[in-house]
Amino acid sequence: MIVPWGETKLIQGNEAVALGAVAAGIEFFAGYPITPSTEIAELLAKYMPLLGTKWIQMEDEIASISALIGARLAGAKSMTATSGPGFSLMQEGLGYACMAEVPLVLVNVMRGGPSTGLPTQVAQGDVMQARWGTHGDHPVIAIAPSNVKECFEMTIRAFNFSEQFRTPVILLSDEIIGHMRERIAFPSEGDLHVEPKPIPDVPVEWYEPYHVTASNVSPMACIGSGYRFHVTGLTHDVHGFPTRKEKEVIEKMNRLKHKITRRLDELEDVRMHDVEENPITIFAYGSVYRSALAAQAMLKKRKKKVGVFRPVTIWPFPDRTVKEILDSKEVILVPELNQGQLIHEVERMTKDSVRVVPLHRIDGYEITPEEIVNAVLEVM
Amino acid sequence: MPAPLPYEYKYLRSKKKFPHVWCPGCGIGIVMGSIIRAVDSLSWEKDNIVMVSGIGCTSRMPVYVDFNTIHTTHGRALAFGTGVKMANPSLNVMAVMGDGDSLAIGGNHIIHAARRNINITAVIVNNDNYGMTGGQFSPVTPEGARTATTPYGMIEPGFDVCNLMEGAGASFVARGTVYHIIELDKILIKAFRKKGFSVVEVLAPCPTNFGRANRLGGPVEMMKLLKENTINISQAKAMKPEDAHGKVVRGIFVDKVSIPYDKRYEKLCEKARNSAGASR
Ligand code: SF4
Numbered sequence: 001m002i003v004p005w006g007e008t009k010l011i012q013g014n015e016a017v018a019l020g021a022v023a024a025g026i027e028f029f030a031g032y033p034i035t036p037s038t039e040i041a042e043l044l045a046k047y048m049p050l051l052g053t054k055w056i057q058m059e060d061e062i063a064s065i066s067a068l069i070g071a072r073l074a075g076a077k078s079m080t081a082t083s084g085p086g087f088s089l090m091q092e093g094l095g096y097a098c099m100a101e102v103p104l105v106l107v108n109v110m111r112g113g114p115s116t117g118l119p120t121q122v123a124q125g126d127v128m129q130a131r132w133g134t135h136g137d138h139p140v141i142a143i144a145p146s147n148v149k150e151c152f153e154m155t156i157r158a159f160n161f162s163e164q165f166r167t168p169v170i171l172l173s174d175e176i177i178g179h180m181r182e183r184i185a186f187p188s189e190g191d192l193h194v195e196p197k198p199i200p201d202v203p204v205e206w207y208e209p210y211h212v213t214a215s216n217v218s219p220m221a222c223i224g225s226g227y228r229f230h231v232t233g234l235t236h237d238v239h240g241f242p243t244r245k246e247k248e249v250i251e252k253m254n255r256l257k258h259k260i261t262r263r264l265d266e267l268e269d270v271r272m273h274d275v276e277e278n279p280i281t282i283f284a285y286g287s288v289y290r291s292a293l294a295a296q297a298m299l300k301k302r303k304k305k306v307g308v309f310r311p312v313t314i315w316p317f318p319d320r321t322v323k324e325i326l327d328s329k330e331v332i333l334v335p336e337l338n339q340g341q342l343i344h345e346v347e348r349m350t351k352d353s354v355r356v357v358p359l360h361r362i363d364g365y366e367i368t369p370e371e372i373v374n375a376v377l378e379v380m
Numbered sequence: 381m382p383a384p385l386p387y388e389y390k391y392l393r394s395k396k397k398f399p400h401v402w403c404p405g406c407g408i409g410i411v412m413g414s415i416i417r418a419v420d421s422l423s424w425e426k427d428n429i430v431m432v433s434g435i436g437c438t439s440r441m442p443v444y445v446d447f448n449t450i451h452t453t454h455g456r457a458l459a460f461g462t463g464v465k466m467a468n469p470s471l472n473v474m475a476v477m478g479d480g481d482s483l484a485i486g487g488n489h490i491i492h493a494a495r496r497n498i499n500i501t502a503v504i505v506n507n508d509n510y511g512m513t514g515g516q517f518s519p520v521t522p523e524g525a526r527t528a529t530t531p532y533g534m535i536e537p538g539f540d541v542c543n544l545m546e547g548a549g550a551s552f553v554a555r556g557t558v559y560h561i562i563e564l565d566k567i568l569i570k571a572f573r574k575k576g577f578s579v580v581e582v583l584a585p586c587p588t589n590f591g592r593a594n595r596l597g598g599p600v601e602m603m604k605l606l607k608e609n610t611i612n613i614s615q616a617k618a619m620k621p622e623d624a625h626g627k628v629v630r631g632i633f634v635d636k637v638s639i640p641y642d643k644r645y646e647k648l649c650e651k652a653r654n655s656a657g658a659s660r
Contacts (some may be wrong), residue, residue, distance in 0.1 A: 028467055052646065053465045063459035066452065070432070070463025073450060074471065096453050119598075161619040223448040224468050226427050227614075230443060232451035241397065241443060263413035264519070 002047045005189040013151045013177040014039035016184065017107055020155025020355030022047055024105075024194055026052045027076035030067040032086060035119045037174040040081035055270065057183035061086035065093030068104045073231060077159060077197065081107040085116060087133070088124055095134030096166055096243030097312035098256065100240075101210065101220065103197075105155070107171045109178040110286075112336075114366045122175035124275055124337040128177040130170050131315050137253060139260040141267060142170040145287040148182035153192075153207040155310075160195035161267070165259055166217045172314060174337070175239045176287040176366055199246065200227060208238040212251070216259035218321025260316055268318050272325065280376060283309045283346055288335050288367050295372035304374055306333075322349040331379045335359035335367045355379065390584045391416045393446050399515065401440050405599025408438050408483025410558040411505050414444065414582075415474070418568035424631070430473045432461040435479035437511040437586075441476050457485030458493040463498045469499070469642040472572065479506040480518035483539055487519070490579075494548035497576045499640035504541060504579065507586035515589025539583040546634050551576030553634035557583040559606035560630060569634060576640040583610065583628065 003023045003224060011019070018040050021029070029048060031041040040324035041057070048055040054076065058064040068078040076376045082090060087108045097104055120242055126133075130142045141161050145154045151173060158169040198219035200207050210230045211218040221227030234242040235249050260267070273290075273296060275281050289310045295312045296308050309326065313319050325352050326332055334343040336352025340358050361367045361374045385394075392398075402408050419429060429447040433439035435454035442449030452460040459473040465473045475482075482490050482504045493500065496658075509515045509527050516529040520538040527534065545553045554573040556564035564582060571578040585591060585602035596602050613631030618622050 016571075028463065032464065046652075049645075049649045050656055052649050052653075056462070056466060058459065059488050062456065063489055063492070065430075065460075066459035067466070069465035070460035073460075074464045074467035076463075076467035092453055093456075129537075172629075188464035223430055223464060224428060224467075224471050228427060228446060228448050230449045230451070232443075233453055234451065317490040324448075374419065375632070 002050065005105060006186060007186045008183055010147060010181055010183045012039065012179060012181050013148045013173060013233065014109065014152055014179065015043055016148045016149065017155045017171070017173065018043035018047065019081050021092035021105070021159070022051070023152070023192060024156040024159035025077050026053065026079050026159070028062040028068065028071035028078040029233050030058050030078070031057045031080045031082065031212060032058055032064050033039050034062045034083045034086045036111055037081040037083045037107065039178070040107060040109075041143070049129045051343060052273050062092055063090035063157050065090040065097070065104075065106070069093060069097050069100070069102045070101050071222050072104050075197065075224065079105040079107065081109065083109050083111045084126055087129060090128040091134040095136060095138060097168040098134065098138040099233050099235075101166045102168070103220070104168045105162055105164055105171060105358050106154070106168055110172060110174040112116060112362070120175070120335055120364060120365040123362070123364065124174060124288070124341065126172065127314065127338065127341040131174055137257065139165075139256050140168055140170065140315045141165060141167060141260065141270070141313070142174040143313050145177055145284055146289045146310070147177065148180060148298050149184040151177060152184065152186070156194065156322055160193065163195040163197055164217070164266070165263070167259070168222060172286065173228055174287050198306040199225070209240045210236065210252070212238065212255065216255045216262065232294070263336045264316060264320070265366045266314060267313050268321065269312035270321050271310040273308040274305065275309050275325055277304050280380065281307040281309050281326060281329050282372060282376070283326070283332050283334045285311050285314060285342065288337060291367050291369045291372055292335065294369035295376065298369055298373050304376070304380065315360070317345045321351055326350055327354065331355045331357060333357050333359060333372070333375055333379065335361075336373055337367065387411065387420060388416050388458040391446055392583070393444055400444055402437060403583065403588040405587040405602070406437070406443065406503055407507060407558040407582075407586070409539055410475070410561065411438075411503065411582050411584060414477070414561060414564045415503065416445070417565050418572055421518065421569055422572055425471055427506055430461070430464050430471050431476060432464065432473065433476045433510070434486060435549050436478040436481045436619060438476055438505040446525045454491060457481070457483070458486065458489045458502065459498065462493065462498050465498055465500055465642060466645070467586055470627060471501070473501060474501045476503045476505065476538050477535055479504060479508070479520045479541075480510045483541065487530050491544070491548040494545055494550040494577050494579070497549060497638055498643055499572045499576055500579045501580065504581045505584050506581050507584045507590060509586060509590040511586045511589050515586070525590070527590065528593070541579070542633050544580045549577075550579050550634060551636055551638045551640075552578035552632070554579070554632040555581045555583070555628070555630050557606040557610055557630060558585070558599070559603050560610070563630065565602070570632065570635070574635070592606045637652040658659055
């Protein structure tokens, strides 16, 4: 037994991702070594042969994500893990997976950039790359865990989303969460929902791989199951064949968009702590959320009250909720491990009278609770 | 009553996807015909055949054949194919690629596919240039040749595809042409049967771009060049080196027994399970 179901254990964030992948039923992993994500590949190299599932180290990250797409087309639930520079290389395959609608999970354990940057240190510099890294309009789902337990749970969630929405899902972890150790209580095996791979139930001759449905998602047949079809990165019709007919192109592009934007409720996950009653909110995600919670507690002791708002699903951005809840605030402090990325989304969704104040840290170290406390005191 | 269709039609998406995109006189369609004949003589089920391709004129082939088909990104056919083959080793996977696709942008993937000995057949249609984008030079364009990006002549030496693949560890390496079609059919059958990474380089004319830029004549003249400028491997062996000079050799250069990657991986799983059992 690889996943210690029902036990409590002290484990690392990256280890939790590897175990989460096993719990989600991963059948194929392809990757390329890169700090600070490597433990995920290393652990799966140990686990997967024991399970008879497939693991491979490819010649680079482009090959890794390409292999992932091939494997999922042939029916294997697939995941890769990387960091900034590898994430950049994977954008090509990510776009293909969006276009061809192939589910897969891409774990990005963020480190300092640009380029080789700070390989062993933390950053949240890939937030916008996660949204707009590959060319062209495309749907994106990205979720950001904040602790080791979430690394486990959200890896499973990423797999589930990828199957439900038939699209790649990015797990945006970071160096702090990836390398930190925490005690986590594993659930019992049956307690978790693992989304099965949807399979078509129509006769072979009726099958349309990109059939238009109410949910904008139709089941993807596996290669070898008797449903023969064509897959391409070219804009295609419902059969998967390239098209340049205006109506079909527009239909395809809109469907890609709507399969996310019309099901936002299923994707949105925000955590709010005393947000509604306080005029000041700290907006934080990923590892910074931990510091935000600690800062909130420190401020409470000094009789100063602030709220903490955390988006768990970063993309699609929780537009509606941010507008509804944060638009009435006086100040929103946005601490980020970058020079300001998700802050623009907060600004976009709030009126001009709301002061949206950045707090950056870009030297490869965490934003401490004290720094957040000081920033709050300054704006109070 | 209409005459029955030739058996090749069984393997084509003939009703929906034709006419094809290739120029009159292009060699790629001939390669497709040869692949279909090879597949038919092996009695492979269409459901179990996967054709992957990259980007380029050759890589449009998957649209036309009634297999499981994946038209991937530029250069990545073998990386996609590796995933397919590992996920389901019972599938027969072939990758069709042009010279630029497989050897320039896909160069890293093809040497590692060969080294890994993944059980895939790579068919490289070599027409000396990038056809689809208007005839730029590729890693096999001969020295001195004119292309859209070598207006003063090619100064880089080209790859010898078969030597490269042999050096990288492929289990089967062969070269044919679209003129010597019976020979090509036989080579492809052997390549498809091979357990391990097999590569077939097929010399083909691109009259529209390479032919025109180098004043090689039309399709017929270019076919004649394939006939005149190439010799069979047994002919080459019998010839004096000076007579064979300048001729391109056709035939099978490597045909060795080597355990393919999927089998090695199976063994690895056994080993892992045994050692886990022993340590318990
Ligand atoms: S451009 Fe050349 S390779 Fe492409 S279809 Fe035309 S003749 Fe064939």
